Amino acid sequence: MQNLDVISVNIWAIIASLCNLLILTLIVKKFLFKPVKKIIDTRRAAIDADYAQAAAARAEAEENRLNYEAAMAAAEQTSSQIIADATRVAEHRSSEIVAEAREKATELRRQAEADAVLERKKAEDDMKREIADVSAQLTGKLLQREINEEDHRALIDSFLQEIGTDDDDK
Amino acid sequence: MVDYGLIAMMILPILACIVLKVLFTPAGEGVQIAGALVYVEIPAPVMNLYISESQVNSWAVMISILGLCLYLTHGLTAKAVTRRQLIAEWLVEKSEKLVKDNMGGFFAEWGPFIAAIMGLSAFSSLICLVGLFSPTGDVNVTFGWAILVFFLIMFYKFRGGFWNYFKGLFKPIPVFAPMNLIGEIATPVSMAFRHYGNILSGAVISALIGSALTGLSKSLLGALPGILGDIPLLRVGLPAVLSIYFDVFSGVMQAFIFAMLTMLNVAGAVPWDAWNARRKKRNKPEIQNTAA
Numbered sequence: 001m002q003n004l005d006v007i008s009v010n011i012w013a014i015i016a017s018l019c020n021l022l023i024l025t026l027i028v029k030k031f032l033f034k035p036v037k038k039i040i041d042t043r044r045a046a047i048d049a050d051y052a053q054a055a056a057a058r059a060e061a062e063e064n065r066l067n068y069e070a071a072m073a074a075a076e077q078t079s080s081q082i083i084a085d086a087t088r089v090a091e092h093r094s095s096e097i098v099a100e101a102r103e104k105a106t107e108l109r110r111q112a113e114a115d116a117v118l119e120r121k122k123a124e125d126d127m128k129r130e131i132a133d134v135s136a137q138l139t140g141k142l143l144q145r146e147i148n149e150e151d152h153r154a155l156i157d158s159f160l161q162e163i164g165t166d167d168d169d170k
Numbered sequence: 171m172v173d174y175g176l177i178a179m180m181i182l183p184i185l186a187c188i189v190l191k192v193l194f195t196p197a198g199e200g201v202q203i204a205g206a207l208v209y210v211e212i213p214a215p216v217m218n219l220y221i222s223e224s225q226v227n228s229w230a231v232m233i234s235i236l237g238l239c240l241y242l243t244h245g246l247t248a249k250a251v252t253r254r255q256l257i258a259e260w261l262v263e264k265s266e267k268l269v270k271d272n273m274g275g276f277f278a279e280w281g282p283f284i285a286a287i288m289g290l291s292a293f294s295s296l297i298c299l300v301g302l303f304s305p306t307g308d309v310n311v312t313f314g315w316a317i318l319v320f321f322l323i324m325f326y327k328f329r330g331g332f333w334n335y336f337k338g339l340f341k342p343i344p345v346f347a348p349m350n351l352i353g354e355i356a357t358p359v360s361m362a363f364r365h366y367g368n369i370l371s372g373a374v375i376s377a378l379i380g381s382a383l384t385g386l387s388k389s390l391l392g393a394l395p396g397i398l399g400d401i402p403l404l405r406v407g408l409p410a411v412l413s414i415y416f417d418v419f420s421g422v423m424q425a426f427i428f429a430m431l432t433m434l435n436v437a438g439a440v441p442w443d444a445w446n447a448r449r450k451k452r453n454k455p456e457i458q459n460t461a462a
Contacts, residue, residue: 020232032243033281035243
């Protein structure tokens with residue numbers, strides 16, 4: 001087989017090389033550019049989605065923070081309210097208790113005074129009777145005569161009654 | 171498993187080309203500065219169609235690039251964990267940015283075309299590192315690309331109306347018409363010849379230096395006894411260093427230059443004002459090329 005000359009123009013070879021370049025362009029476009037650009041687009045979409053997700057998450061976190069702060073403020077208010085209520089109730093209750101206790105004490109004292117009065121009256125009665133007995137006996141001994149004890153007692157009673165009423169009037 | 175298949179898809183075509191070349195290379199002596207090796211000659215109208223080294227190597231490079239694309243985009247994930255995915259994304263983003271910076275937002279879809287030009291040109295030039303003929307060292311290959319670019323330039327120039335374009339040829343004065351016409355045609359021709367000439371000259375210089383060093387080695391060390399005298403010892407080293415410039419640097423540089431010229435010529439060819447005026451007449455929205 002022979003070699004071509006260094007410069008040998010051949011129309012078919014020119015057309016062949018022109019077609020070769022066109023075919024290679026299609027090859028490079030279809031097998032290199034298309035898949036690579038597709039994958040780059042996919043990645044860009046994924047990154048965009050990630051960014052959107054991150055922004056959404058940040059917004060959600062911000063919202064949560066605001067909600068939390070609001071909830072905290074509300075809780076603080078509620079707690080101070082509760083404390084105030086409790087304090088008021090306790091004060092009310094304590095004053096009630098004190099009043100009740102005072103009332104009870106007054107009652108007790110009144111009862112004690114009443115008891116004391118009753119006791120004194122009873123003691124007075126006993127004393128009167130004693131005095132009547134003693135005076136009856138004394139009188140009997142003095143007079144040496146047996147008087148009717150019944151009459152005697154009635155007499156003394158009336159006398160003591162007089163004294164008693166005199167005392168009460170004073 | 172798929173990865174190994176795709177790596178094989180990248181390497182096997184090149185190996186096949188090497189085998190093919192070894193099988194078809196005629197036994198020869200001395201310096202050979204010639205075009206591509208012809209494998210098959212097919213009768214065709216106008217002129218015969220040669221299936222030459224430049225065609226076969228071009229196809230091999232295309233299959234390798236296809237394998238590379240498939241390998242880089244195999245197992246893409248949204249989280250970009252593999253190194254090859256990073257490379258693939260880097261390639262795509264860089265070529266799109268390059269296109270956008272040089273051509274403007276209107277040509278945003280041109281990334282694959284520019285990437286294809288760069289890849290095909292660079293790999294076609296670099297294939298000479300494994301001893302194969304660079305398809306870009308064949309004028310037909312670069313001329314084919316340049317003609318495609320020329321078609322694209324013309325397509326955009328006619329957007330402003332054929333009559334406007336025709337009038338533009340006679341500016342600033344009618345005498346300039348032949349020069350303007352030549353200027354139009356010169357663009358693809360200069361692009362094609364620049365690329366082709368750079369790669370071929372690199373190959374020629376490599377061949378010349380190789381043969382010169384062989385001759386020097388023979389005359390200096392030929393007196394050594396036995397097989398030692400037959401080995402061209404001086405060829406070790408220097409050609410490899412020169413190859414870094416003439417093959418690697420020049421090949422990549424020319425690929426970049428060809429792509430840049432394509433972008434600048436096509437983007438500069440668009441007559442925005444005339445095109446928008448025509449669009450306005452047809453009640454179509456105005457086109458703005460953002461940040462060219």
